[in-house]
Amino acid sequence: MVLPVVFFALFFAHPVAAIVARGLNVDGSWRFGRIGEVLADSGVRHVLWFTVWQALASTALTLLVALPGAYVFARFAFRGKQVLRAVVTVPFVLPTVVAGTAFLALLGRGGLLDELWGVRLDTTVWAILLAHVFFNYAVVVRTVGGLWSQLDPRQEEAARMLGASRFAAWRKVTLPALAPAVAAAALMVFLFTFTSFGVVQILGGPGFATLEVEIYRQTSEIFDLATAAVLTLVQFAAVGAILAVHAGTVRRRETALRLVDASTTARRPRGAGQWALLAGVLATVALLIVLPLAVLVERSLDAPGFGYYKALTSDDGGIFLVAPIEAVGNSLRYALAATVIAVVIGGLAAAALARRDAGRLVRGFDALLMLPLGVSAVTVGFGFLIALDEPPLDLRNSWILVPLAQALVGVPFVVRTMLPVLRAVDTRLREAAAVLGASPWRVWREVDLPLVRRALLIAAGFAFAVSLGEFGATVFIARPDNPTLPVAVARLLGRPGDLNYGQAMALSTILMVVCAVALLVLERLRVPSRTGGTGGAPLDRSGEF
Amino acid sequence: MADSLLGLRDATVRFDGRPVLDAVDLDVAEGEIVCVLGPSGSGKSTLLRAVAGLQPLDSGRVSLDGRDQERVPAHRRGVGLMFQDHQLFPQRDVGGNVAFGMRMHGFPRAEQDDRVRELLELVGLPGAARRGVASLSGGEQQRVALARALAPRPRLLMLDEPLGQLDRSLRERLVVELRELFGRLGTTVLAVTHDQGEAFALADRVVVMRDGRIAQSGTPLEVWQRPVDEFVARFLGFDNVVAATVTGQVADTPWGKVPVPEGSAQGPCALLVRPAGVRIVAAGEGLRCAVAARTFRGTHVAVQLSTEGAPRLEAACALREAPGLGDEIGVVFDAAEVVVLGR
Numbered sequence: 001m002v003l004p005v006v007f008f009a010l011f012f013a014h015p016v017a018a019i020v021a022r023g024l025n026v027d028g029s030w031r032f033g034r035i036g037e038v039l040a041d042s043g044v045r046h047v048l049w050f051t052v053w054q055a056l057a058s059t060a061l062t063l064l065v066a067l068p069g070a071y072v073f074a075r076f077a078f079r080g081k082q083v084l085r086a087v088v089t090v091p092f093v094l095p096t097v098v099a100g101t102a103f104l105a106l107l108g109r110g111g112l113l114d115e116l117w118g119v120r121l122d123t124t125v126w127a128i129l130l131a132h133v134f135f136n137y138a139v140v141v142r143t144v145g146g147l148w149s150q151l152d153p154r155q156e157e158a159a160r161m162l163g164a165s166r167f168a169a170w171r172k173v174t175l176p177a178l179a180p181a182v183a184a185a186a187l188m189v190f191l192f193t194f195t196s197f198g199v200v201q202i203l204g205g206p207g208f209a210t211l212e213v214e215i216y217r218q219t220s221e222i223f224d225l226a227t228a229a230v231l232t233l234v235q236f237a238a239v240g241a242i243l244a245v246h247a248g249t250v251r252r253r254e255t256a257l258r259l260v261d262a263s264t265t266a267r268r269p270r271g272a273g274q275w276a277l278l279a280g281v282l283a284t285v286a287l288l289i290v291l292p293l294a295v296l297v298e299r300s301l302d303a304p305g306f307g308y309y310k311a312l313t314s315d316d317g318g319i320f321l322v323a324p325i326e327a328v329g330n331s332l333r334y335a336l337a338a339t340v341i342a343v344v345i346g347g348l349a350a351a352a353l354a355r356r357d358a359g360r361l362v363r364g365f366d367a368l369l370m371l372p373l374g375v376s377a378v379t380v381g382f383g384f385l386i387a388l389d390e391p392p393l394d395l396r397n398s399w400i401l402v403p404l405a406q407a408l409v410g411v412p413f414v415v416r417t418m419l420p421v422l423r424a425v426d427t428r429l430r431e432a433a434a435v436l437g438a439s440p441w442r443v444w445r446e447v448d449l450p451l452v453r454r455a456l457l458i459a460a461g462f463a464f465a466v467s468l469g470e471f472g473a474t475v476f477i478a479r480p481d482n483p484t485l486p487v488a489v490a491r492l493l494g495r496p497g498d499l500n501y502g503q504a505m506a507l508s509t510i511l512m513v514v515c516a517v518a519l520l521v522l523e524r525l526r527v528p529s530r531t532g533g534t535g536g537a538p539l540d541r542s543g544e545f
Numbered sequence: 546m547a548d549s550l551l552g553l554r555d556a557t558v559r560f561d562g563r564p565v566l567d568a569v570d571l572d573v574a575e576g577e578i579v580c581v582l583g584p585s586g587s588g589k590s591t592l593l594r595a596v597a598g599l600q601p602l603d604s605g606r607v608s609l610d611g612r613d614q615e616r617v618p619a620h621r622r623g624v625g626l627m628f629q630d631h632q633l634f635p636q637r638d639v640g641g642n643v644a645f646g647m648r649m650h651g652f653p654r655a656e657q658d659d660r661v662r663e664l665l666e667l668v669g670l671p672g673a674a675r676r677g678v679a680s681l682s683g684g685e686q687q688r689v690a691l692a693r694a695l696a697p698r699p700r701l702l703m704l705d706e707p708l709g710q711l712d713r714s715l716r717e718r719l720v721v722e723l724r725e726l727f728g729r730l731g732t733t734v735l736a737v738t739h740d741q742g743e744a745f746a747l748a749d750r751v752v753v754m755r756d757g758r759i760a761q762s763g764t765p766l767e768v769w770q771r772p773v774d775e776f777v778a779r780f781l782g783f784d785n786v787v788a789a790t791v792t793g794q795v796a797d798t799p800w801g802k803v804p805v806p807e808g809s810a811q812g813p814c815a816l817l818v819r820p821a822g823v824r825i826v827a828a829g830e831g832l833r834c835a836v837a838a839r840t841f842r843g844t845h846v847a848v849q850l851s852t853e854g855a856p857r858l859e860a861a862c863a864l865r866e867a868p869g870l871g872d873e874i875g876v877v878f879d880a881a882e883v884v885v886l887g888r
Binding site (some may be wrong): 411426431433437442447485 | 597598620622632635694
């Protein structure tokens with residue numbers, strides 16, 4: 001328990017406090033009036049307004065597109081469903097930079113639509129909204145569909161036997177049961193899109209900036225740290241509020257529902273209507289998820305003899321001090337270090353939280369752990385920049401700074417994955433082992449470890465994927481001679497010229513492949529083994545984010 | 546006691562200040578089978594956990610073979626505990642579960658395999674070593690849990706509601722098997738149960754617990770014949786208990802004058818009349834009663850008798866002699882079936 005607390009105090013609370021001080025404390029005196037001054041600025045108000053409405057619009061659009069998908073996944077059995085489920089989940093672990101690039105390749109200048117019909121959407125809000133749907137489709141399908149597939153269809157049948165029409169039965173029985181899950185998913189989508197950075201940074205034209213992008217701009221382009229700090233506080237408050245509401249809906253969610261094994265509720269589609277629905281969902285997935293990624297790959301190959309990939313290995317591009325391809329090695333190294341940190345810190349925290357005698361203080365820490373997830377990567381990166389730059393904690397020139405920031409974002413995933421499994425281990429099982437002569441250490445090895453090993457691997461995989469794709473924090477603190485993949489992609493995109501553009505596509509493709517491989521490994525782990533049976537839940541639960 | 550294997554002296558455990566185990570003294574001799582009997586919440590499971598080292602004592606001491614166990618952690622005490630719901634390790638097969646304790650104690654591999662086979666035969670599951678525990682029925686799980694607890698040859702075997710979750714016929718068969726098995730192996734056993742039938746069938750000695758204290762200890766026959774107080778009598782299923790005053794060989798009760806055995810304590814007391822001691826006679830003789838209910842019990846008929854101004858009486862009648870519902874009858878009492886209880 002001590003180690004996670006110290007970790008969070010040093011690398012989360014301390015940077016956040018530094019931001020507050022930077023924003024509101026001028027020459028030793030507190031100026032709360034600054035908040036009002038900044039908020040009164042018309043530019044800032046424009047950013048606030050845009051942040052809120054694009055998040056609302058993205059959420060509504062995502063629900064509209066993904067709810068039919070959730071139904072299809074929950075209730076229909078069809079060939080290739082497992083593959084489709086994996087495909088849908090890919091964007092969830094995909095770095096925002098990859099999504100941004102993929103949509104740029106589809107909708108941007110010289111993109112597929114531009115070539116075919118001369119249509120460009122990359123400076124319109126539509127590109128942002130579509131990319132957000134791309135990302136969050138899986139959140140809705142997994143959260144809502146997961147619950148939907150476990151609702152007993154006989155409840156609806158019972159309502160129909162009592163005289164309800166098919167629609168009335170759905171509206172009165174299924175909808176109320178689903179509502180909390182829909183609300184939770186919607187809140188998560190809202191949270192993700194509210195704090196969207198990479199996508200908006202790449203796809204948004206000059207007129208479009210979320211709070212997150214604006215904070216970045218104020219810090220790294222205008223150097224107005226005070227305004228950035230105030231904006232960070234605003235974002236902090238908003239995220240805190242959203243998380244609080246989300247915690248409430250999650251708690252209400254599965255109360256008093258009769259849940260059954262998901263495999264018993266799905267059946268083959270019947271009738272033209274249901275086949276049409278299935279076809280529609282498949283078409284949506286193809287257009288929205290497969291097409292952008294396919295175009296990305298296609299564009300990356302759009303030079304003779306893998307030209308863009310070859311260009312990655314040369315260092316005379318002048319953007320970096322090193323060849324772009326070295327970003328791959330950097331990313332893997334950083335992500336590995338971040339994974340180790342996240343698993344150790346998250347594992348310890350989960351173990352402490354899982355203890356039955358955990359007090360209220362410890363349980364409060366549970367909620368605190370979730371904060372970095374929503375409090376936005378840019379905040380973390382900015383905080384690191386201004387807080388960890390003086391002795392005794394001068395880490396500015398240390399390579400560990402990047403993995404630390406990435407681990408901070410990865411820890412909530414680890415805790416969320418490990419906690420339910422650790423809680424499910426019966427204390428008396430440990431006691432049974434002790435009475436049979438197992439020392440405390442052997443009890444852990446013989447009882448706990450076999451039961452949580454799978455969850456531990458899944459948690460590590462998630463932390464790895466998250467670290468690999470982390471952009472918002474890394475872009476602040478990665479050193480110019482050691483860029484990670486997402487940072488390198490963003491820099492290449494920021495330069496004119498076909499070669500840079502093509503190299504960005506190629507790097508993005510590499511990043512996508514690495515992430516997709518990580519995901520496939522996770523999906524394999526997720527399939528419960530015959531004897532264990534405890535491994536199925538965690539990843540499904542991670543869909544609750 | 547010199548040959549006592551397990552000794553508890555003044556053992557006390559408190560949860561939130563409330564004593565769950567209240568100054569308990571208990572000895573179990575080598576090879577003895579002791580059954581702790583009590584309603585739920587009487588502290589019997591806590592007693593086992595305290596002996597196993599899973600529950601620290603607030604005061605008092607536990608000794609095994611005369612050695613104080615206070616500083617000995619659970620895994621070094623060398624006792625076996627069979628949990629109420631078995632707690633088999635889900636990720637191991639039957640053989641892996643049975644061998645677990647032997648592995649922890651560093652038994653040689655060959656001996657482990659032999660003993661697993663031998664024990665599975667002993668509990669009636671030969672050749673089940675490779676089966677998964679999830680595929681076992683409740684009775685089979687219980688047998689595997691027993692084999693697992695016996696495998697490392699614990700000096701004391703403890704059973705927490707060993708047959709609690711099984712259905713009645715299986716329970717009755719298993720209790721006989723268990724007693725036979727323990728007798729053959731010479732195992733020292735401390736079991737707890739809330740089922741008096743189970744306790745009487747299994748134990749050499751029964752210990753009745755109430756609110757964390759020992760209410761009575763004795764052979765099954767002693768406890769059955771001479772319950773010490775109203776609580777024990779009622780817990781054993783006797784309902785004919787009333788307040789009474791003994792003078793000489795007669796007790797004054799709401800049911801009138803009831804004869805008591807020779808040498809009974811004098812003065813106010815609680816009085817137990819076993820159903821067998823309630824004799825039905827013709828109306829007009831003895832105590833006037835009406836038959837309020839009759840329940841067929843296989844070997845006899847239990848008859849509920851109501852009488853004015855006094856609690857109901859239960860009588861046990863032979864099938865042929867049982868009166869009909871609503872009959873007016875008379876009742877006399879048999880002193881041999883009357884027990885004067887302490888208050």
